[in-house]
Amino acid sequence: MTALSIGKGITLDSAEEMETTLRTIGATRYHSLHPFHRLLHGGKLNKGQVQAWALNRYYYQSTIPLKDAMVMTRFRDRMTRVEWRHRIEDHDGDLGSEGGIERWLKLTEGLGLDTAYVESTEGILPATRFAVEAYVHFCRDRTPLEAIASSLTELFAPNLHEERISGMLKHYDFVNPDIMSYFSRRLTQAPRDAGFALDYVKQHARTPAEREAVCNALIFKTNVLWVQLDALYYAYVDGQIPPGAFVPKAS
Amino acid sequence: MTALSIGKGITLDSAEEMETTLRTIGATRYHSLHPFHRLLHGGKLNKGQVQAWALNRYYYQSTIPLKDAMVMTRFRDRMTRVEWRHRIEDHDGDLGSEGGIERWLKLTEGLGLDTAYVESTEGILPATRFAVEAYVHFCRDRTPLEAIASSLTELFAPNLHEERISGMLKHYDFVNPDIMSYFSRRLTQAPRDAGFALDYVKQHARTPAEREAVCNALIFKTNVLWVQLDALYYAYVDGQIPPGAFVPKAS
Structure with a gap:
């Protein structure tokens, strides 16, 4: 594998070979492996660093419905849109019922953190914004198949979320189950979504070239996630906060 | 007014002046005034011509959810997305509940007409496709305010739909209330949608230039609708059917 693609030497002659490769990508490139997550889940960060993570990640979370609406613009098939629409509902909620974005604000x-400041997204790292916007643009500019494939990181999310819930509750006295409700809810939502997307790409990627595009879309997406943690590590662990970005209060 | 804009000499110093201009645009440029509609509603078309109209209009109807998903990609404000999402639900329906597209297929x-042929959109006029795609691109490329403003033709839809339901039921023995359910349903859906959009543009267009952009977005949209009827008239009333387009069976 290269930074951007599966590279040479991987055969993708069947949907099963593709799934094996997708799972290899997850096992080697999903951001569960990133050093920042080891610090976060192992109780090694201070409150300001956890704030910085949640603040930046809000931009990702709040952009997901825009990304999913973009995916919907790519499908003339009504039933694919109906299936995809529930992702927007999961994140946006409805009048009088909260969604994932509100749970993240909890x-x-x-x-x-002040909610108006979080919602303004003015304190996030530029790298966060660029990475998240790259994800939306990918879903606009690539094939519909690749747009769906880029969601496949959800295959690997439940393990990460379980580790996060237990690790953060164990190690941080400023964390309680109520404010972690975003992750507990995703434990049931993500597998359904990932299952649909995996079935979709296995059914619709019919040539080795299409299967390769699916795998590379997943690599792209793991990069979108990884880059955000690199930026957090550099700014808030190494302490190189860029101009204008959130500065934790001394505690 | 020019073909594309309100032109010179109209003052837009308040939301009320803008609304007056919007209603003038509707009264002078909405496709209820098009000669093809006078023929359609007055019982002057044969069955093949009505088929051609319904076939072409299917492309418009089935693209509306893609257009509305595109509008959603423009709004970081969650509540605007939640409000807009119900338009997609109205057209796409849900698992086990029909939406506007299925009603159009009725x-x-x-x-x-054969449903698979209709859904393939292979028999539609090129002018239909270009006009409808221009609408989606408009919502992608213009400001979010203009994207919302371009939906304002719905202000004028209920009168047209009432005229259509009564006219077509009266004049055509091949039309019955069941197959007209799309229009009867829109009588209640369109006013809610139009009311939201009108309130939105009145609140968010804060300068004369923004109000002018709103008015011109509505003119653009009336053109999207008008062009489709021009093409139908030329092809199926004047009888100049372009290569590859639907040819009614002699009856």
Whole structure:
């Protein structure tokens, strides 16, 4: 594998070979492996660093419905849109019922961040914004098959979320189950979504070239996630906060 | 007014002046005024011509959810997305509940067209495709305010739909209330949607230049609708059917 693609020497003559490769990508490139997550889940960060993570990740979370609406613009098939629409509902909620974005704001508020500041996204790292916007543009500009394939990181999310819930509750006295409700809810939502997307790409990627595009879309997406943690590590662990970005209060 | 804009000499110093101009645009440029509609509603078309209208209009109807998903990609404000999402639900329906697209297919099927042929969109006029795609691109490329403003033709739809339901039921023995359910349903859906959009543009267009952009977005949209009827008239009333387009069976 290269930074951008599966590279040479991997055969993708069947849907099963493709799934094996997708799972290899997850096992080697999903951001569960990133050093920042080891610090986060192992109780090694201070509250300001956890705030920085939640603040930046809000931009990703709040952009997901825009990304999913973009995916919907790619499908003339009504039933694919109907299936995809529930992702937007999961994140946006409805009049009088909360969605994933509001649950994320419970987390940032529970961590002591001002909600208006979080929603303004003015304190996030430029690298966060670029990575998240690259994801939306990918879903606009690539094939519909690749747009769906780029969601496949959800295959690997439940393990990460379980590790996060237990690790953060164990190690941080400023974390409680209520503010972690985003992750507990995703434990049931993500497998359904990932199952649909995996079935879709296995059914619709019919040539080795299409299967390769699916695998490379997943690599692209793992990069979108990884880059965000690199930027957090550099800014808030190494302490090189760029101009204008969130500065934790001394505690 | 020019073909594309309100032109010179119209003052737009308030939301009320803008609304007056919007209603003038509707009263002078909405496709209810098009000669093809006078023929359609007055019982002056044969079944093949009505088929051609329903077949072409299917492309418009089935693209509306893609257009609305595109509008959703423009709004970081969650509540605007939640409001807009119900438009997609109205057209796409849900698992086990029909939406506007299925109701339109009841119409085309009731008129004797093969549903697979209709869904393939292979027999539509090129002008239909270009006009409809221009609408999606407009919502992608213009400001979010203009994207919403371009939906304002719905302000004028209920009168047209009432005229259509009564006219077609009265004049055509191949039309019955069941296959006209798309229009009867829109009588309640369109006013809610139009009301939201009108309130939105009145609140968010804060300068004369923004109000002018809103008015011109509505003119653009009336052109999208008008062009489709021009093409139908030329092909199926004047009889100049372009290569590859639907040819009614002699009856």
